[in-house]
Amino acid sequence: MVSAQTQLIQGLNALAAGLVLLAAFAMVTTRQVQGVLRFLVVQSLFVAASAFLIGFNRGSIDLWALGCIMIASKVITIPWVLRRLLPADLYERREIDQLINIPTSLLIALLLAIAAEFLVGPLVTAAKDPVVQANLPIGMAGLLIGAYSLVARREAIPQLIGILAMENGAFFAGIAIAPDLPLIAELAIAIDVILIVVVVGVLTRNITRTIGTTEASAMSELREEPRSWR
Amino acid sequence: MALIIAVSLPLLAAFLCWLRPLRRIAWAITVVFLALNLSAAVVIAWQVLATGRVVAVAGWLEADGLSALLLLMVTFVCIVAAIYSGGYMRHETGSKERLWWFYSNYNLFVFALAVVPALARVNLVWVAVELVTLFATLLVGYESTPGALEAAWKMAILTIMGAPISLFGFLTLYWAFRTSGGGTSETWQGLYAMAATMSPNLLKLSFLLVFVGFGAKSGLAPMHTWLPDAHSQAPTPICAVLSGMKTTIPLYAILRLLSIVLGSPDARIGEWMVVLGLFSVGIAAFLLLQVRDYKRMFAYSTVEHMGIILTAAGFATHAAAYGAVAQMLNHSITKSLCFYAAGMVLLALETRQISQVRGLFRISPFAASALLLCSLAIAGAPPFPIFLSEFSILSAGLRSGHSVAVIVLAVLIVIAFVAIFLQVNSMLFGEPSHPATRERAPRSCGTAILIAVAPVLILGVYIPGPIHSLMTLAAQQLGGH
Numbered sequence: 001m002v003s004a005q006t007q008l009i010q011g012l013n014a015l016a017a018g019l020v021l022l023a024a025f026a027m028v029t030t031r032q033v034q035g036v037l038r039f040l041v042v043q044s045l046f047v048a049a050s051a052f053l054i055g056f057n058r059g060s061i062d063l064w065a066l067g068c069i070m071i072a073s074k075v076i077t078i079p080w081v082l083r084r085l086l087p088a089d090l091y092e093r094r095e096i097d098q099l100i101n102i103p104t105s106l107l108i109a110l111l112l113a114i115a116a117e118f119l120v121g122p123l124v125t126a127a128k129d130p131v132v133q134a135n136l137p138i139g140m141a142g143l144l145i146g147a148y149s150l151v152a153r154r155e156a157i158p159q160l161i162g163i164l165a166m167e168n169g170a171f172f173a174g175i176a177i178a179p180d181l182p183l184i185a186e187l188a189i190a191i192d193v194i195l196i197v198v199v200v201g202v203l204t205r206n207i208t209r210t211i212g213t214t215e216a217s218a219m220s221e222l223r224e225e226p227r228s229w230r
Numbered sequence: 231m232a233l234i235i236a237v238s239l240p241l242l243a244a245f246l247c248w249l250r251p252l253r254r255i256a257w258a259i260t261v262v263f264l265a266l267n268l269s270a271a272v273v274i275a276w277q278v279l280a281t282g283r284v285v286a287v288a289g290w291l292e293a294d295g296l297s298a299l300l301l302l303m304v305t306f307v308c309i310v311a312a313i314y315s316g317g318y319m320r321h322e323t324g325s326k327e328r329l330w331w332f333y334s335n336y337n338l339f340v341f342a343l344a345v346v347p348a349l350a351r352v353n354l355v356w357v358a359v360e361l362v363t364l365f366a367t368l369l370v371g372y373e374s375t376p377g378a379l380e381a382a383w384k385m386a387i388l389t390i391m392g393a394p395i396s397l398f399g400f401l402t403l404y405w406a407f408r409t410s411g412g413g414t415s416e417t418w419q420g421l422y423a424m425a426a427t428m429s430p431n432l433l434k435l436s437f438l439l440v441f442v443g444f445g446a447k448s449g450l451a452p453m454h455t456w457l458p459d460a461h462s463q464a465p466t467p468i469c470a471v472l473s474g475m476k477t478t479i480p481l482y483a484i485l486r487l488l489s490i491v492l493g494s495p496d497a498r499i500g501e502w503m504v505v506l507g508l509f510s511v512g513i514a515a516f517l518l519l520q521v522r523d524y525k526r527m528f529a530y531s532t533v534e535h536m537g538i539i540l541t542a543a544g545f546a547t548h549a550a551a552y553g554a555v556a557q558m559l560n561h562s563i564t565k566s567l568c569f570y571a572a573g574m575v576l577l578a579l580e581t582r583q584i585s586q587v588r589g590l591f592r593i594s595p596f597a598a599s600a601l602l603l604c605s606l607a608i609a610g611a612p613p614f615p616i617f618l619s620e621f622s623i624l625s626a627g628l629r630s631g632h633s634v635a636v637i638v639l640a641v642l643i644v645i646a647f648v649a650i651f652l653q654v655n656s657m658l659f660g661e662p663s664h665p666a667t668r669e670r671a672p673r674s675c676g677t678a679i680l681i682a683v684a685p686v687l688i689l690g691v692y693i694p695g696p697i698h699s700l701m702t703l704a705a706q707q708l709g710g711h
Contacts, residue, residue: 122431143398150391159387166394173398177405180414185353189397192360196390199364203371203386207379 009057010130016050017134020172021113024145027165028109028152029102036096036161037079043142043165044074047172054131054175063179066186070171073190078164078197085201086157087208099152109145116141135176142169156204160197167193232277233286233293236270236301237345239263244337253330257316260333264309264340271301279699289415292350295703296555300347300482302700303559307474307566308340310682314570315467317672321577332372332465339365339471346479350417356400359480363389363447366476370464381463385456389447396443399436403487406432418486425493437491437499444480450506450540451513454533458521461529462582466573469525470566473532478558481536485543485554489708492546503544504635508642510537515642518649523582524575527653528568531608534646535561541639542623543708547630551709553623555701560615560689564607567682571600574675575657578667584653589662596671598658600679605654607686609647615689 002010023043030036048067055063098105117137124133146166150159174181243263247256277284278298285292293301315336319329342361349355367389371382406428407416425433446453457477461469491499514534521527535557542554574597579587590598607614620643627636689697 120435123435126429126431139398143394146394147391150387156383163390163394166391167397170394170398170401174401178401178408180408181353181401181404182351182414185351185357188354188357192357192393195364196360196393199367200386200390203367203379203382206371206374207383210374210379211376 006057009053010134013050013053013131014134016046016053017138017172019046020050020168021138021141024142024165024169025106025109027161028105028145028149031096031098031102033096033155033157033161036158037082040161040164040168041075041079043168044070047168047175048075050135050172051175054179057131058179060179062181062183062186063175065183066175069186069190073194074164074168077194081194081197082157082160082201085198085205087205096153096155096158099154105148105152108148112144112148113141116144129176132176136173139169139171139173139176142166142172145169156200156207160200160204163196163200164193231286232270232273233284233291233348236267236274236305237291237341237348239267239270240337240341240344244334244341247330247334247337256330256333257312260312260337261309261316263337264305264312267340267344268302268305268309271298271305274298275302275696275700278703279696282703286348289417290351290354291348292417292419293348294707295700296482296486296707297347299555299559299700299704300479301344303478303562304340304343304347304475306685307562308343308471310566310570310678311467311470311474312336313681314470314573314675314678315465316674318466318573318577318675321672328372332369335365335368335372336468339369343471343475343479347482350419352416352418352421353400353404355483356397359396359444359447359483360390360393362476362479363393366460366468366472369468370460370472372465372468373463375463378463381456381459385460388453388456392443392446392453394443396440399439399441399443402432402436402439406436421490422493425490428494430494433491433494434499437487440487441484444484447480448477448484448536449533450536451510451533454510454513457533458523458526458529461532461569462523462525466525466569466576469528469573470569473529473569474562474566477532477536478562481539481558485539485708488543489551500544500546504541504632505544507537507539507541507544508635508638510534510540511639511642511646512537515646515649518646518653521653522584524584524587524653524657525569525572525582527584527650528565528572528608531568531646531650532561532565534642535565538620538623538639538643541635542626545623545627545630545632545635546709547626548705548709549626550623550630552701552705553619553626554708555704556619557616557623559701560619561608563682563685563689564604564614564616567600567679567686568604568608570675570679570682571597571604574600574671574679577671577675579664584657587657587663588660590658592662592666593664594667594671596676600683601654602658603683604686605650607690609650610643611647613690614686618690 020043023039026039027036048070051063051067120136120140124136143166146162150162243259246252246259274284274293275298278295283294342358342365346358367382367386371379404416410424410428412420412424449457511534514530517530539554539557542550578594578597610616610620624636
């Protein structure tokens with residue numbers, strides 16, 4: 001028999017899952033770099049909220065710690081690092097160049113979310129845990145939508161944010177499927193994510209200094225041209 | 231104990247290179263520490279041969295045959311590349327100001343490479359593999375030219391995009407391990423033991439995700455596109471480590487996971503690996519025919535060899551696993567030699583275009599002989615070690631009943647062989663395109679080439695007993711089921 005409290009928490013967790021997915025859609029449809037970054041922060045907050053809810057339900061200190069790590073890394077450190085490393089004009093009110101227009105992008109993101117549901121469907125029905133049933137498909141959808149925005153956006157910072165959104169998806173599923181992962185592994189993963197941001201940020205700064213733009217389409221000097229055999 | 235030393239030495243070296251008073255001797259620090267590290271790796275290999283496995287911190291830092299072999303490879307390739315970099319970096323990159331930064335970063339890169347095989351805890355393997363990618367990115371972009379930055383960017387996006395995908399895979403793997411009663415300490419050893427009882431669906435999903443994420447890092451087609459760019463733009467000693475070890479280390483994690491998945495019932499994933507491996511070999515073989523830059527040529531040859539190793543692992547027999555391990559070892563020692571030779575040509579002629587180099591034997595006999603030797607070795611000509619390992623892979627494939635795959639693989643290997651030969655032949659002979667060089671190549675480069683040549687010459691005709699038993703142990707880890 002499931003208690004009323006557990007049911008309430010599972011309901012709230014499902015709500016958080018829905019909001020994570022909504023934030024993923026919002027990231028695809030937002031045109032400005034700063035807006036995308038804001039939605040990433042919002043999404044990370046919902047991921048952390050899900051960790052707190054499940055942690056409360058299972059009485060697990062580890063999940064509370066995980067939520068705190070999430071907030072410390074994605075909500076506080078990463079936006080701060082980006083702002084410190086990069087000149088303001090890179091992430092402020094500027095439109096992102098997109099390969100595919102926004103309505104089509106939204107449609108593709110929707111298809112990806114459905115595909116994610118089908119991909120992990122058999123696992124979800126086998127798991128029988130309502131928390132896994134909420135988090136695993138949404139996490140997979142977050143991963144796929146993040147990957148799509150990475151491919152569709154041809155600029156450095158939006159691409160980096162796409163990677164972080166993918167990471168959020170993986171984390172969101174991880175809260176449900178690997179809640180008792182050793183804390184040292186969680187910490188190492190968080191530090192690794194911050195390092196990714198620092199390295200890519202430094203690289204982006206060097207690229208803006210040397211090449212003058214961060215549009216990936218401007219970087220096409222290196223490619224394979226067929227050799228003619230005499 | 232030796233294992234803890236082997237893992238912490240590069241960190242200490244990185245710290246020392248960063249200290250202001252020691253910045254001038256960063257190169258010497260790097261070489262000395264790597265020499266210590268190599269001896270630690272030899273000690274570990276010795277202990278593994280004696281006892282089967284070395285346990286430094288139970289459940290966290292452990293080494294079996296495969297780990298010991300990889301540690302030996304990492305330290306050997308990295309020390310030779312470090313020696314080579316002494317003369318090369320001063321000669322080629324000009325600015326001495328940031329050399330300490332280069333070496334500090336290089337030591338961190340070595341740390342990440344060495345820690346992957348030494349880790350027993352599977353979640354941390356993901357972290358370490360990501361660190362390898364990050365430090366490699368910084369090293370590829372070291373020269374800060376537009377080309378180098380573009381190459382570093384392509385590499386960063388393609389390989390870091392794999393990070394969340396493989397993280398998802400590792401979390402799924404943990405889930406599979408835990409729900410089948412494995413507890414929370416998920417080690418490689420524990421996974422081998424639980425392979426038969428874990429849910430095959432979960433295992434397959436996690437392997438798929440890790441394969442996509444790490445396959446991009448090890449340059450398997452169709453995620454190989456960063457590899458030739460990075461290799462044409464990075465400083466040559468970094469190319470040697472990139473091709474020799476940076477691609478092999480994620481492949482090592484894939485192969486370990488593959489052997490676990492193969493241990494579960496009804497897994498037909500081996501056949502898929504054969505197909506994907508052959509795809510990489512095929513793509514590389516045809517790109518080798520039309521490549522115009524000799525550093526890119528060796529990069530495509532790396533894609534080819536990664537494909538061969540994956541194919542061998544897909545055959546899933548003990549003999550094929552032995553071939554895969556031998557191919558890993560032979561590829562990393564031979565490929566690093568290739569880049570040292572290519573670097574000598576680049577130093578002497580300052581062009582990367584194959585068509586602009588003619589008559590190299592008359593321009594720089596030393597560079598020409600090194601190039602001839604290493605391309606014979608990497609293409610797999612008979613007296614060299616790669617011939618032996620490719621031959622054993624082909625025969626193991628025939629014995630395991632994959633005759634079609636073996637025929638395709640053999641044809642593709644021959645195409646790659648011919649392609650490398652046509653390319654190198656056009657560089658070595660004919661009317662010299664440049665005047666003969668008076669200037670002597672940096673002494674450290676020559677020394678590094680002589681050190682790197684030794685195992686390539688020896689392992690082709692004689693495999694010392696301890697190395698053979700180490701490879702057999704390693705093959706048991708990969709194909710023991």
